Amino acid sequence: MTTLLEVSGLGITFGGLKAVNDVGFRVSPGEIVSVIGPNGAGKTTLFNMISGVYTPSTGTVKLDGQDVTGMDPYLLARRGLSRTFQNLQIFQTMTVLDNAISGFHLQEKGPLLADLLHLPSMRRRAAAAEAEARGLLERVRLGNAAEKEASALSYGALKRLEIARALALKPRVLLLDEPAAGCNAVETEEIDHLIAEVAASGVAILLVEHDMKMVMRISNHIVVLDHGEKIAEGRPEEVSRNPKVIEAYLGTEAQEEATHA
Amino acid sequence: MTTKRVTLLVLAILVIISPFFFPSNFYYRIGSLIFVNGLSVIGLVILIVYAGQISLGHAGFAGIGGYACALLPAHLGLHPGLAAIVGAVLSGGIAWLVGRPILRLRGHYLAIATLGFGILVSMVLANEAWLTKGPDGIEVPDLGLRDVLELVGIDLSNSQFWYWFSGLVMVLGAWVALNLYDSPTGRALRALHGSEIAARTVGIDVTRLKLQAFVISAVYASLAGSLLALQNKFITPDVAGFMHSIEMVTMAVLGGAASVLGAFFGAAILTTLPQVLTIFQEYEQILLGLVMMLVMIFMRDGLLPSILRAIRGKDK
Numbered sequence: 001m002t003t004l005l006e007v008s009g010l011g012i013t014f015g016g017l018k019a020v021n022d023v024g025f026r027v028s029p030g031e032i033v034s035v036i037g038p039n040g041a042g043k044t045t046l047f048n049m050i051s052g053v054y055t056p057s058t059g060t061v062k063l064d065g066q067d068v069t070g071m072d073p074y075l076l077a078r079r080g081l082s083r084t085f086q087n088l089q090i091f092q093t094m095t096v097l098d099n100a101i102s103g104f105h106l107q108e109k110g111p112l113l114a115d116l117l118h119l120p121s122m123r124r125r126a127a128a129a130e131a132e133a134r135g136l137l138e139r140v141r142l143g144n145a146a147e148k149e150a151s152a153l154s155y156g157a158l159k160r161l162e163i164a165r166a167l168a169l170k171p172r173v174l175l176l177d178e179p180a181a182g183c184n185a186v187e188t189e190e191i192d193h194l195i196a197e198v199a200a201s202g203v204a205i206l207l208v209e210h211d212m213k214m215v216m217r218i219s220n221h222i223v224v225l226d227h228g229e230k231i232a233e234g235r236p237e238e239v240s241r242n243p244k245v246i247e248a249y250l251g252t253e254a255q256e257e258a259t260h261a
Numbered sequence: 262m263t264t265k266r267v268t269l270l271v272l273a274i275l276v277i278i279s280p281f282f283f284p285s286n287f288y289y290r291i292g293s294l295i296f297v298n299g300l301s302v303i304g305l306v307i308l309i310v311y312a313g314q315i316s317l318g319h320a321g322f323a324g325i326g327g328y329a330c331a332l333l334p335a336h337l338g339l340h341p342g343l344a345a346i347v348g349a350v351l352s353g354g355i356a357w358l359v360g361r362p363i364l365r366l367r368g369h370y371l372a373i374a375t376l377g378f379g380i381l382v383s384m385v386l387a388n389e390a391w392l393t394k395g396p397d398g399i400e401v402p403d404l405g406l407r408d409v410l411e412l413v414g415i416d417l418s419n420s421q422f423w424y425w426f427s428g429l430v431m432v433l434g435a436w437v438a439l440n441l442y443d444s445p446t447g448r449a450l451r452a453l454h455g456s457e458i459a460a461r462t463v464g465i466d467v468t469r470l471k472l473q474a475f476v477i478s479a480v481y482a483s484l485a486g487s488l489l490a491l492q493n494k495f496i497t498p499d500v501a502g503f504m505h506s507i508e509m510v511t512m513a514v515l516g517g518a519a520s521v522l523g524a525f526f527g528a529a530i531l532t533t534l535p536q537v538l539t540i541f542q543e544y545e546q547i548l549l550g551l552v553m554m555l556v557m558i559f560m561r562d563g564l565l566p567s568i569l570r571a572i573r574g575k576d577k
Contacts, residue, residue: 053458077464089462091455094448102452106464108445112473115444116437122444129445169463 003065004029004204005081005173010049010059011228019045020228022059025221027173027204032195034207034215036239037225038248043208044086046225047177050206051083052076063173078106082171084162086178086208090150097146099161100133101126103168133168140164140194156183163194173204180211192218216240224248265439268522272435276428289420291536296427297488298528300434302512304481306524307438309513311447312474313454314364315372317506318379322352322479323486324386324501328393330490331401341402345487349480356479357472364471379506386498398497401490423492430488434481435521441477442521450474482509515556516563523565530564 008024020042027033035043048054050061055070062068063079071079091099101108108129114122137143140160145153153161163179176195180188192214199205199218209215215222215236222239224232226248232239239245279292301323308314329348333339339347363374387396407422417425441447453460453467461467490496499505508531516527534552538545560567 051462073458073461074464074466077462083462085459089456089459091452091459094451094455098448098451102448102460102465103463105445105449105452109449110445112446115446116441116477118440118444126443126445165459165463 002028004063005050005206006060006062006065007046007050008060008062010046010056010061012045012049012054013057018228020049020056020225023223023225023228023230024059025223025230025233027206027221029172029202029204030199031220032199032205032207032218033221033223034209034219035223035225036209036212036215040227041225042228043225044177045228047083047175047206047208051081051175077169080169080172081175082166082169082173083175084159084166084177084179086181088155088158088162090158090162092149092151094150095146096137096142096148096150096153096161097130097133099150100137100142100146100164100168101129103136103165104129104133106169107132133164136164136168137161139167141190156187159183160187160191163191167198171203173206174198175206177208178210179207180209180214188214264520265443268439268520269432269436271522272432272525276425276432280424286418286420289418289424291533293420293423293427293492294489295525295529295532296424296431297485297492298509298512298532299525300427300431300488301482301485301509302516302524302528303431303434303438303521304478304485305509305513306521307441307450307481308474308478309510310520311442311450311454312471314471314474315368315510316375316475316478317372317503317510318375318377318382319478319482319509320501320503320505321379321382322356322482323489323505324382324498325352325355326483326486327401327490327496327500328386328399328486329483330487331399331496332392334402335399341404341491342406345484345491348487349483352479352483353476356476360472360475364468364475376503376506379501380503383498383501383503386501393498396498398495401494401496403494404491419492423488427488427492430484431525434484435525438521446470446473511553514563515553516565520565523563526565527563 003026005027010023011021012019023046025033035046037043045054049056052071052073060067060069063081068076068079091102108125110122110125134143134146137146140163142157142161142164145157150158150161159179159182166174179191179195183191188211195205196218207219219236222233222236223230224239224245231248232242232245280289283289301319305319308316326345326348329351330341330344333344333347334341359378363371366374386393393399407417407419410417449460449465449470453465453470457467486500489500512527512531513524515531516523516525534549535545538548541548556564
């Protein structure tokens with residue numbers, strides 16, 4: 001399998017503290033790679049480096065063989081990398097539909113003059129994006145909420161809206177930061193199916209998620225972080241048996257459960 | 262009916278029917294000033310409301326537009342109408358040059374940087390007396406359009422002509438601003454206002470977009486400055502002054518910085534209120550300040566949204 005996203009030796013230092021140190025892995029088209037680890041392990045920081053929000057102190061990010069380390073997010077988006085956020089970055093005062101359409105920005109943008117004068121060329125572009133956005137909203141079961149203001153949606157619905165917006169870019173690489181956080185079992189399963197479906201269409205998916213059942217179920221490969229370092233990686237069943245992982249992550253949970261019982 | 266159509270209809274009706282209620286010719290003058298201010302405030306709405314950026318120096322662009330109408334005809338023999346257009350292009354160009362470094366700043370820092378720009382322009386206009394004739398101001402030639410209208414049998418007084426002409430330009434300005442709102446660029450501007458980081462991740466070139474909004478609003482301010490200079494047939498550096506910049510932002514916020522219509526109401530109130538308050542003579546400024554404070558305390562969203570909500574009887 002060809003590698004689409006290749007991360008190697010990635011690290012970042014915040015005021016002398018190594019938040020992430022020497023992390024590397026690869027994601028191929030159609031593959032779902034999950035990054036897991038306890039809170040504060042550096043998962044979101046890792047995402048922010050890959051998606052260009054932070055510039056890494058060390059290491060490289062390669063997209064389709066090209067070095068894109070520290071490239072601005074908008075340029076990465078143009079190269080087919082799209083993401084969602086752990087703490088929702090929705091355009092709150094815009095309608096659900098406008099939020100979804102904004103994901104089609106690269107597709108619908110055109111000459112400024114056409115926008116200012118409401119020329120037919122602009123209307124065609126906007127109408128095409130709107131039609132696709134509506135289809136996408138149907139897909140994440142938000143079709144009925146299209147005209148609502150985004151701030152009126154529930155947390156779970158906003159999570160789905162953000163996924164829809166990220167999918168609107170028709171990405172080759174999709175980074176999902178805790179897509180199932182705050183969702184109930186039914187919603188989680190839906191997101192689960194959606195992710196599998198997107199992966200099946202050939203998108204390389206990098207996932208951060210706390211729902212271990214979901215991670216074990218859908219991941220092809222798992223990378224485990226602790227204190228900013230990669231402590232293990234492998235197939236789900238390998239990782240879940242790894243003693244280091246059990247100690248750093250699953251172990252604490254098991255211990256807690258033991259003490260509660 | 263869409264918001265765009267309602268807004269344009271309301272503005273057009275206001276422009277057309279207001280003269281029926283004018284007790285004297287003087288009110289055409291007030292009306293025209295409202296439209297000119299409305300135009301520059303609509304431009305600011307694009308920057309402040311759509312894009313979520315601030316400028317405390319936009320009067321500088323009004324100054325450039327105004328002085329273009331005085332200086333270009335005098336020195337280069339340009340027609341004043343053409344001078345207004347050249348002034349708008351010049352303002353856009355300067356906004357582009359100035360905006361590139363300062364739009365990287367955010368919030369208070371951006372406010373101060375734009376403030377500095379505005380002060381710079383007004384100081385140049387006041388101090389370079391060899392060119393601008395200094396703080397006392399300079400004459401502006403007649404646009405000449407009124408004479409053309411007279412030839413085809415439309416005989417308007419100066420203030421009547423400027424009432425209709427400014428009204429037309431303002432409605433056109435509102436139309437363009439409303440077009441922008443509901444376009445890919447407008448959506449991207451609103452997106453960057455909502456979350457800059459999310460806007461970048463969907464592929465929006467935030468730097469370029471902010472610059473576009475800044476340039477567009479500068480062109481609005483410049484055209485408003487030109488209209489003012491042309492109808493007064495005179496202009497002073499005050500048009501580019503700090504107070505004028507503040508006045509513009511206040512109009513946008515006071516009226517309800519949520520819409521083009523709100524911007525117009527802000528301009529209308531802040532233009533007429535000083536006229537009404539003149540009966541209180543020396544207390545005029547105090548009362549004006551008081552009204553502004555009260556509106557901001559009790560109608561945080563601005564006048565228009567608060568009034569509309571009261572009419573609809575919503576308690577939210």
